[in-house]
Amino acid sequence: GLLCPTDNCQYQESPGHFGHIQLELPVIHIGFVNLIKTALKATCNDCSKILLHSEPGTSPGSNPEQSEQDYYRNRIRDVITKHGVGSTEFSKIIKEVEKVTSGTKRKVCMHCGSSQGKIILDKPTTFKEKDDAKGTERKLNPRDVREWLSSIPPEHLIFIGMDKQNRPEWIVLKVLPVPPITVRPSITLDSGDRSEDDLTHKLVDVLRINQRLRENRDSGAPQLIVEDLWELLQYHITTYFDNQTSGIPPARHRSGRTLKTLTQRLKGKEGRFRSNLSGKRVNFCARSVISPDPYLSVNEVGVPTKIAKELTVPIRVT
Template sequence: MPKEQFRETDVARKISHISFGVESAESMQQQSHIHVVAKNLYNQDIQRTPIAYGVLDKRLGTNSKESPCQTCGKNINLCVGHFGYIDLELPVFHVGYFRSIISILQTICKNCARVLLNEEEKSQFRIRLSNDNLSYMVKKAIRKKIVEKCKKLTKCPHCKFDNGFVKKLTAGKGSTGGSVLKIVCEKHGGANKENMMKNHIEKFNSAIETNPEIKNALTASNNVSQIFTPIDVLKLFERIPQSDIPLLAMDTRRSQPKDLIFTRMLVPPVSIRPSVVSDLKAGTNEDDLTMRQSEIIFINDVIKKHKLSGASVNMYQEGWDFLQLQTALYINSELSGVPLAMMPKKPGRGLVQRLKGKQGRFRGNLSGKRVDFSSRTVISPDPNLQIDQVGVPLHVAKILTYPERVIHANIDHMRQLVINGPDKWPGANYVQQKGSAFKKFLKYGNREKLAQELKLGDLVERHLRNGDVVLFNRQPSLHKLSIMAHRAQIHKHRTFRQV
């Protein structure tokens, strides 16, 4: 049976608009059906049923023809899948928003969490950003001006706190060698440099008494630096006043700065990460996303055990760094700067890799995709054609069909086309009788009998013939005028022809 061309919806709906925003932890929980906590994928039984509350739970949808979805009860063709969520034991940076997080930290005070501008400048920028009709590029330019102004200010106008320069911590400069995503705030003391260093070392007095090496490490660096953990950043972002959020070029109705930090993760439906039964060995081949989620849950459990058992800070930090890396690789598996010790053995495909590039969802499946009733070949000149004609090879004309309804005027012609069948041009490939949902392929069966049974209202998918209007396009399509309608002229050669 040929595949269906489209599926009608139950209710006619018109999309009014699409808005994009940052997903909050609360909305993730609201749209999810289950809380995923189990790290194992299958039960230890003969049927290998997915474990309850695992990443392959049948309530997340189905990818099997035999078993329906346990949430909506529909089969594999009708169930679109359902989301779950994972609660992270410790917050981590979202790799996609990492630059935005650093940009916000450069804008706000590290003590009172307000934007580093005086009230007069704030009100001016608020008025400019309050215009809903501003284009993205204009907003970006205004935001850049705000960041540049805030970078020049070292002292907060509100609480008089000394702010330093915020940047990404590169490997080897005081980093623990674990995590890829780390933020450091360096305070350049200037005239007060000695006092700042003295105050900084005094904070570690009790620690220096037990371990004198700490003092050497503190005095070795010229700058007083502070590493911002995701917990520190989350606490700062939660304290940003609502009136200052528009100055970060964020819409308070759609997103909040605290949502840029991962505290909860969505588990996508099973239908977008199906398990494939292996022919070579017993069991299944799992999708990269499924395995990455399973590892995240495993690390979550390890950190939870460290919390309960009171493990050392190094073990705790190691688990946190690994959780940060796994969540980053889940989103973008081509992350640069990953330490060799933490590099995964087999490179997988993250969410970014599924969307970007030629084989991604946008270019590969949405903009350009494999479709029926289209063909391509080399184009050649033909001075014998008219300006509105295009030469179509006979080989193409037998495959590209046109559905024509049987009426009084054409019933005899349609009967002849059905008798000719799919191999003789002009002929027909399929017949769909009125009221029937199935098509009859004319390569097999008694074509003379089908021709005699042809009634008014039946649909005949006939071959392309001279004079049919077709859309013709030359690659590369640089603008809409590349695609034009032409009248087909069938010929026996193998290329498309045009004047």
């Protein structure tokens, strides 16, 4: 049979390998929108530094020698040591930093002196910066957001809850990973037609719009057309990750059926975790009602007679 060129397995046995689509313009990852919002609110729109004082004596704590940055850095490190990154305490301290950095006293950056606007998230993935002093509002496209995030110094990432080994601009995608066909198999119907998986349908949409966007940019199309196609690419990638995003219509099949994309495969009772990984079906098992009874002991439970007569007693074999 055919051998896979990557791992030399038979075609049927190969687990498959990821590919990728090189995106013509960057798009925002829907799963990280709140992190992007936190990062933009907490940093300067010009120099991208955190909006916390670095001079000694600015700490809100009791130490007069300490800077505001050191005060919050130490508190975040303490929380990570005691409770871990996934804890509610960690979320609280990051929210506290966000509140301080986006407060009314931070209208001007203390590092470079530039005026700070208010960051607004128009659901689901549109960011705007509103400057009340000038009375202006500008839309931040994914490219602007990526440039802003890429300028944040590594030592300031701790304030938005990120590790300095990681980079916030990675959240704005320039490359889309494509899962192998083992994850999205096509089926042959009785009529002989091939029916593709929902994920494949969605990836075809992404590829098609990406190609159109490239052609329009190369031919020097008007900016308006390019922006429309860019928004369409954003829509397709958003619904590829999560087809139940609030604020946008779900992607549908030609028949009108809603597509089941990545998030829908994983979450909920019918999803991968609860249905396939935790819930197992085994032989010699039955489900039954159990009944309360005031005469039962605390460690006993009432079972219907029919079930009790069939019930085999478990015997330890090891």
